[in-house]
Amino acid sequence: MNEILRVEHLRKYFIKKGMFGSKSTTVKATDDVSFTLRKGEVLVLAGESGSGKSTIAKLILKSIQADSGKIFFEEQEINNEKKSLEKIRMNCQMIHQDPYDSINPRMQIGDIVSEPLEIHKIGNKKERSERVIEVLQEVKLEPAEEIINKYPHMLSGGQRQRVVLARALALKPKIILADEPVSMLDVSIRAEMLELMQELQKKYEISFIYITHDLATARYFGQRIAILYLGKIIEIGLINQVLTNPRHPYTQALIDAISEPDPENLHKEREIRINESKNIDVYQGCRFRARCPYVVEKCDTEPNLEKIDDEHYCACHVTLD
Ligand SMILES: Nc1ncnc2c1ncn2[C@@H]1O[C@H](COP(=O)(O)OP(=O)(O)OP(=O)(O)O)[C@@H](O)[C@H]1O
Numbered sequence: 001m002n003e004i005l006r007v008e009h010l011r012k013y014f015i016k017k018g019m020f021g022s023k024s025t026t027v028k029a030t031d032d033v034s035f036t037l038r039k040g041e042v043l044v045l046a047g048e049s050g051s052g053k054s055t056i057a058k059l060i061l062k063s064i065q066a067d068s069g070k071i072f073f074e075e076q077e078i079n080n081e082k083k084s085l086e087k088i089r090m091n092c093q094m095i096h097q098d099p100y101d102s103i104n105p106r107m108q109i110g111d112i113v114s115e116p117l118e119i120h121k122i123g124n125k126k127e128r129s130e131r132v133i134e135v136l137q138e139v140k141l142e143p144a145e146e147i148i149n150k151y152p153h154m155l156s157g158g159q160r161q162r163v164v165l166a167r168a169l170a171l172k173p174k175i176i177l178a179d180e181p182v183s184m185l186d187v188s189i190r191a192e193m194l195e196l197m198q199e200l201q202k203k204y205e206i207s208f209i210y211i212t213h214d215l216a217t218a219r220y221f222g223q224r225i226a227i228l229y230l231g232k233i234i235e236i237g238l239i240n241q242v243l244t245n246p247r248h249p250y251t252q253a254l255i256d257a258i259s260e261p262d263p264e265n266l267h268k269e270r271e272i273r274i275n276e277s278k279n280i281d282v283y284q285g286c287r288f289r290a291r292c293p294y295v296v297e298k299c300d301t302e303p304n305l306e307k308i309d310d311e312h313y314c315a316c317h318v319t320l321d
């Protein structure tokens with residue numbers, strides 16, 4: 001079997017308390033999400049802010065509890081027992097958008113990178129120090145022997161994100177969940193960081209879930225892509241299939257937004273904005289229907305993901321007709 005991770009029907013709702021006496025609302029951050037991550041692949045999760053990308057990553061690592069659904073790592077279901085949690089947390093590492101979310105500014109780099117090894121009681125002190133030097137060299141932070149004594153503020157933003165990558169690599173994880181790992185970096189160093197992640201991903205055949213709203217970096221780094229909209233996967237397939245032949249109007253709009261402006265695209269964008277103002281319960285029927293330029297009557301019922309081509313699935317009543 002070439003899968004390493006599988007999530008089935010994951011669901012996580014949040015209750016948002018109303019302000020100044022207004023009613024509470026339910027946010028369906030992850031709603032019946034299922035997908036498989038294959039060994040050694042980079043699966044991109046893309047979608048606009050609030051579509052539920054980070055929530056999925058947190059559910060996989062069990063840093064938040066799902067309302068329902070299952071997670072399988074190497075065919076074994078992850079439950080809340082200590083052994084099971086340890087297994088997923090050793091094999092699956094997270095890289096956050098902001099390095100300061102995962103590194104303590106008062107710790108030296110050597111201790112930051114060594115911390116996961118200590119938590120999971122890997123090796124003795126000498127072996128841990130050797131591993132720290134090794135991973136710092138892997139992420140090209142050199143001379144590693146000097147870097148270990150520095151503090152995060154003494155490094156550049158790009159270097160700090162390399163520290164985060166080194167820390168994630170220290171335990172030789174099989175999976176890395178990278179949540180917008182380059183979006184806070186200067187454009188000039190973004191490519192370097194992506195190249196480095198790609199090099200290490202290939203060298204160690206690490207499976208990546210790469211979370212981004214940037215389709216250009218998705219195309220560069222990913223093999224498959226799942227497009228999320230309000231907590232649901234609305235299209236999934238090989239990067240080339242989805243980005244060159246997008247079938248869902250939302251995917252089309254996302255791609256139009258980054259392509260060269262031409263009169264037709266501007267027209268579509270305008271239509272999407274106009275529809276957005278309709279007062280519709282987004283969780284009834286197709287979630288995109290309030291913004292969709294192609295909406296028809298049957299969009300009142302929720303479309304399922306259906307196969308349109310090998311590997312390519314889309315949830316839309318209109319484009320699948
Ligand atoms: N702890 C929480 N309590 C209440 N609502 C939450 C919580 N965490 C997330 N949400 C809501 O769930 C939805 C999905 O959030 P999530 O952070 O997963 O989105 P995202 O796709 O990662 O967005 P971004 O691109 O901005 O990082 C949003 O509407 C968010 O406000």
Ligand SMILES: [Mg+2]
Nearest residue numbers: 053054055179
């Ligand atoms: Mg997020």
